[in-house]
Amino acid sequence: MPKVKSKISPKMKWLFWSYDIKSLDLEEDKDYIITQTLNYGTWEDLNWLFKTYSRDKIKKVVKHPQRGAWFKKSLNFWTLMFNIKPQKDVFKKAIFNLDPLKK
Numbered sequence: 001m002p003k004v005k006s007k008i009s010p011k012m013k014w015l016f017w018s019y020d021i022k023s024l025d026l027e028e029d030k031d032y033i034i035t036q037t038l039n040y041g042t043w044e045d046l047n048w049l050f051k052t053y054s055r056d057k058i059k060k061v062v063k064h065p066q067r068g069a070w071f072k073k074s075l076n077f078w079t080l081m082f083n084i085k086p087q088k089d090v091f092k093k094a095i096f097n098l099d100p101l102k103k
Contacts, residue, residue, distance in 0.1 A: 008033070009048065015040050026052065034061040039074045059084070065094035 008021045015036045016024060024033060030053065037049045038058070049058065062078045063086070072095045079086055086094075 007052075012037075012041075012045055012048065015045065030057065031061050031066060034058055035066055035069050038062070038078055039069075039071055058082075065090065067093050068096055070094045071096060 007026065008016070008024060010021070013021050016033070026033065034049065034053060034057070037045050038061075041049065059082045062075070062082050063084050065075055065086070075086075075091065075094055078084075079091075
């Protein structure tokens with residue numbers, strides 16, 4: 001299956017500072033794209049996200065959050081919005097933490 005080239009607006013480039021947005025694949029990189037947009041996005045970015053991905057795909061990313069990729073308040077908000085009850089250890093591991101001594 002050929003790669004789906006990014007159709008991410010140049011206005012959203014700041015959400016994906018580690019990547020050249022032209023190299024992002026909307027399907028292969030969906031977990032990263034969805035996580036970054038839910039964590040940092042503006043209303044305009046969120047509108048794009050919900051037009052680009054199904055509610056089920058977005059919900060799946062929230063239900064199975066990437067380790068160390070989420071802000072606590074953001075993940076908490078989206079789990080409430082999607083009525084998801086994550087396991088405590090999964091939620092805790094998903095939270096971005098700069099303090100290596102904090103448990």
